[in-house]
Amino acid sequence: MCTVRRAAFWGMLLVCALGILPEGLAEDRPRKLRVSTFSTVLTEVAQRVGGDHAEVSGHVPIGVDPHEFEPKPAVLKVVASADVVLLSAKHLEGYVGKLRQVAAPGARFVEVGSRIPSLWAAGSEGHRSKVEDPHWWHSVSNMQKAVRVVMEEFVSIQPENRAAFESNAAAYGRELEELQRWAKLKVSELPKDRRRLVTSHEAFGYFAKEYGFTVYAVEGLSASEQPSSKKVAELLGVIREQRVKAVFAQDAANPKVLKQVTSETGAVLGAPLWADGLGPGEASTYRGMFRSNVTAIVEGLK
Amino acid sequence: MRGSPLVRAFWVWLAVVFLGWPLRSLTRPGGGKVEMGEEKAEPGRQSASDGLSAIRHVELELSFSRPAEWIEVSHLGRTVWRKEKPGSREVQGLEIPFPREGVEFGVRVGWEGDSVSAVRFCLRTAEGEEMERSLWANGNLEAVVSFP
Numbered sequence: 001m002c003t004v005r006r007a008a009f010w011g012m013l014l015v016c017a018l019g020i021l022p023e024g025l026a027e028d029r030p031r032k033l034r035v036s037t038f039s040t041v042l043t044e045v046a047q048r049v050g051g052d053h054a055e056v057s058g059h060v061p062i063g064v065d066p067h068e069f070e071p072k073p074a075v076l077k078v079v080a081s082a083d084v085v086l087l088s089a090k091h092l093e094g095y096v097g098k099l100r101q102v103a104a105p106g107a108r109f110v111e112v113g114s115r116i117p118s119l120w121a122a123g124s125e126g127h128r129s130k131v132e133d134p135h136w137w138h139s140v141s142n143m144q145k146a147v148r149v150v151m152e153e154f155v156s157i158q159p160e161n162r163a164a165f166e167s168n169a170a171a172y173g174r175e176l177e178e179l180q181r182w183a184k185l186k187v188s189e190l191p192k193d194r195r196r197l198v199t200s201h202e203a204f205g206y207f208a209k210e211y212g213f214t215v216y217a218v219e220g221l222s223a224s225e226q227p228s229s230k231k232v233a234e235l236l237g238v239i240r241e242q243r244v245k246a247v248f249a250q251d252a253a254n255p256k257v258l259k260q261v262t263s264e265t266g267a268v269l270g271a272p273l274w275a276d277g278l279g280p281g282e283a284s285t286y287r288g289m290f291r292s293n294v295t296a297i298v299e300g301l302k
Numbered sequence: 303m304r305g306s307p308l309v310r311a312f313w314v315w316l317a318v319v320f321l322g323w324p325l326r327s328l329t330r331p332g333g334g335k336v337e338m339g340e341e342k343a344e345p346g347r348q349s350a351s352d353g354l355s356a357i358r359h360v361e362l363e364l365s366f367s368r369p370a371e372w373i374e375v376s377h378l379g380r381t382v383w384r385k386e387k388p389g390s391r392e393v394q395g396l397e398i399p400f401p402r403e404g405v406e407f408g409v410r411v412g413w414e415g416d417s418v419s420a421v422r423f424c425l426r427t428a429e430g431e432e433m434e435r436s437l438w439a440n441g442n443l444e445a446v447v448s449f450p
Binding site for chain 1: 355376378379399401402403404405406407408444445446448
């Protein structure tokens with residue numbers, strides 16, 4: 001009887017130990033960095049830099065216009081437990097106040113776009129003031145800066161993972177350098193006097209500055225702004241005068257106005273551009289999105 | 303000067319016309335020497351691509367800090383110059399469309415080893431304009447050179 005009791009005692013002890021041990025081991029393992037992002041591009045940056053040490057929640061789905069996005073309660077719940085929140089900034093996330101309200105006291109808000117020099121566009125008609133262009137990711141140089149910003153923030157929060165974050169950022173940076181080289185060579189196939197980019201919405205200012213284009217947009221910085229007949233008439237004049245061969249609609253935009261423009265000028269409607277973030281299929285990575293845009297523009301305007 | 307004020311005014315007007323005509327033809331745009339980027343294209347000498355920018359003769363000179371294995375220069379996506387084992391200084395004449403916005407060349411240079419190398423590009427136009435650019439590389443170079 002005594003032997004049975006002793007066996008039961010040791011058995012119970014073993015079961016308890018097995019139950020406790022994994023938790024004990026988990027305590028020793030550093031917790032993953034919890035990252036919330038509000039841009040498909042920043043989701044990729046966080047995943048690539050954070051690697052195995054980060055748990056990234058991207059809240060703006062592919063195909064959703066970030067200018068129109070509003071976080072739902074389920075999103076706010078995830079943000080409440082985040083260590084770091086990555087934002088495109090430059091006034092793209094008008095809901096940032098809500099995020100700050102629900103975030104944990106120690107959570108870090110990183111406005112990545114604020115660390116990148118801004119371009120300014122004319123405000124919508126009737127507004128004389130200039131508006132900050134939030135589409136900074138259409139310049140590979142800006143993306144390289146964004147990667148450095150995210151890497152430095154991750155290192156400051158989890159210095160024990162410095163080596164991994166730095167190595168991941170360096171590998172991603174090399175890919176971006178390769179992409180930049182490819183883009184410059186691809187754009188060089190287009191004569192400089194053909195680098196006139198007519199798009200549905202004014203999202204390619206940073207791209208234009210980096211590769212020597214002039215942009216003429218139907219709508220303003222937000223795709224929801226509707227063009228006036230005066231603006232459309234001006235655009236028709238530019239296309240005829242500059243002999244622009246193609247005009248480009250944005251992924252999610254209704255190309256109705258651009259179709260009117262093509263029918264009146266003889267310009268063709270080029271392949272759609274990914275203006276507000278990553279897209280599906282080949283555009284689901286930054287490299288794929290950027291290559292798709294550059295190829296569409298160069299081939300369309302040749 | 304004799305004569306009525308009307309006759310005197312006529313002589314002054316005639317003098318202004320005689321002196322002014324050659325002055326105008328010398329000073330109006332396109333009347334004298336052709337300006338950079340505003341060259342009037344000869345018929346049939348326009349860019350086949352758009353009919354806007356004229357074909358111009360330019361000279362591209364490349365100088366290397368150390369001997370290159372090969373060079374390849376492309377313009378508008380087409381290879382326009384390729385040479386194996388180039389000398390320390392190479393010059394190539396090219397007939398290319400030259401819009402007023404400028405031109406770009408895709409450049410690939412192969413060197414042996416990974417040590418630092420440099421290449422200097424000098425573009426000369428038929429009008430005597432000269433533009434220079436320099437690029438550095440560790441190992442092979444693949445880049446775009448833009449003029450101006």
